[in-house]
Amino acid sequence: MAAILGGGLGGLSTGYYLLKNNISNNNNLKLFLLEATDYCGGWIKSIKTKDYIFEQGPRTIRPRGAIGLNTLNMLQDLGLSEHIAAIKPDHPAARNRMIYVNNTLYSLPSSLKGVFQKNEPFSKPLIYAAFNDLKQPQKELKDDSIYNFVERRFGKEIADYAISPMICGICAGDAKEISVKFLMKTLFEYEQNYGGVIKGVVKSMLKGKNEESLELSELAKRAQEEKWSIYTIKGGLETFPAAMKQYLKDNNVDLYLNTKVEEIDFVDSSMVRLKKTNGESMTATHIYSSVPSHILSKLVIKQHPQLSELLSEIPFVTVGIVNLYFASDKPLIEPAFGFLVPPIENSPILGVVFDSCCIPDQKGTVLTVMLGGRWFNEKFGADVTKERLYEIAMKEIKSILKIQDKVAAFNVSILNKCIPQYVIGHYDRVNRIREYIQNKNLPISLVGSSYDGVGINDVIYSAKTQVERDVTK
Structure with a gap:
């Protein structure tokens, strides 16, 4: 037993x-x-009404790689194929992802063309990051923070404005503490084995791919063929x-x-x-x-x-989640996945997800504000109330997104020690x-x-x- x-x-x-x-x-x-x-379900919890869905934890899933396809196999086996809501590459939630820097929202490049163009807040086109990697010497290490690795190989701006907010979005953590092996194990191994990331990429391409074989369900095959970016489940995750x-x-x-x-x-x-x-x-x-x-x-x-x-x-971190529903018929936001805030901005929020763009069957405008994470106690103290987190979230929403409409419904959750820090x-x-x-x-x-x-x-x-x-x- x-x-x-x-x-x-x-x-x-x-x-x-x-x-x-x-x-x-x-x-x-x-x-x-x-x-x-x-x-049963852990941090996955959905509040569903006829007008909106509030996701108190995760809300979307990525279909990439063997582990992503494996989940799709399970979903089909459980009879949930018809409940899947896919977001394809041309969808605003796939194309439009932003960061908030210097009191301004900036869109991150979402195409190969964008890599060759100057996009604020970056001072140079992102292609220069590749040149930086090629000229940097090898540094032999057993492990490193993902921030140090990216700063060393690709420059400080990439570390501050791309990687640091991404780590906030994924695990509510500090990129200066999180292991490079958490997200970039292969790239780190390229540096250690070949002296640089670009060199490693080229040599691995010459060797050919060695992907794990996995028998795919019809749902997984469809995700591959249609090149899904992310997906969710109708009626709530x-x-x-x-x-x-x-x-x-x-x-x-x-x-x-x-x-x-x-x-x-x-x-x-x-x-x-x-x-x-x-x-x-x-x-x-x-x-x-x-x-x-x-x-x-x-x-x-x-x-x-x-x-x-x-x-x-x-270690684990605590995250505050504030779900907001605005009943207005007129759109209050531009279609996008949402935005993240780099830690260098010293903001009380980690970012905002535009749920009414990412999740189907939503009326009005639905947003989720994420607060705290690695900096929860530092910014709010151990005894912060849900009312206080709501006040902070609303202040930031009004300031950043210029939304003045009255909130029709909201929910505040404090997810205590919810995400482990690698x-x-x-x-x-x-x-x-x-x-x-x-x-x-x-x-x-x-x-x-x-x-x-x-x-x-x-x-x-x-x-x-x-x-x-x-x-x-």
Whole structure:
């Protein structure tokens, strides 16, 4: 009997892939899932009305690469193909992405032609960044921050105005702390192996691509053929984990909601006891932990303080989310995905997503303001109220987008410690965590955003690869 700890996307995906393996191999492995709250889906939560959808967490998914196509395979298998809303390259949400610098919104180049043109706030055409890389010497490093790497290879402006805001948008983090391997592992390896990024790109092209083979569903093939930029799910992204939860229930996985675990007791290499806060216990032959590493750290501290310490060293950040709905029939914004604010601007907000452009079936204008992240406590303090975050968000919206209309509806969420930060040395730390588990022969596997990537695709793929790895042992 296997236990899954956590009913977020990682836990649900683990259950999905364990079931798939059971079915394909005619196994009779019994599964149960424990979730501390009354909801399965983690940070993916949608508030839906007849006029608007407020996404309190992720809202879109990228279809690129093996991990992106893998998610599309799952979506088709769950019967959600007809619910997909694709955004293709000619859509404003794909073409128009902005940054806010010096009290002005600037559009980032979205075509090859734009790379050869001067686009403010950059002082030179972006092609000059490639020349900078060619003339820079090699610097041998084991790891580096993504900011340092980009500044060294492509210049300070690219680091400040392109990469830093992008890191804010992806993980609400500081590019000066986040490992280059988080987003640019291949480019970093080009520098280390070939002396530069451009040199590495050329040599890899000469070698030819070595992509992972993946059998594609019709939905994944369509995404490739139509070159989707991003996509979402009609009716809210919450539809996705809801379908996964139903799949688990339909296949006799026992779901225990509102069930908190306070300690994990590893009896031996084939038995683990989960001690619940109500004094009861449950046993399993193996456990898949999808809960955040800082939570798992507390559950194993009695038996394995060294493992607990390693887990606790992965930092997390808190993000404020303010969803806004303006009922006006006239458009209040130019069609675009939204804008991000570089940390160098010292703004209280990370950026704004134009949901009424990205998400279908929205009336009026729908915006989501993201606040805090790496700088949450610094800017707002630990005891900031939702009312205060709403006031700050509205002030910035009025100032930047010049919107004076009255808000028809809003929602404020404070997502406490919601995104792990892959700071310099993260991947070595994760390797040490997994080596400890292997050396001690502990019956536990780790999945989820704490370890192998923070995006939806990453979390799903993490579950898939971990299940496959365990099956082949």
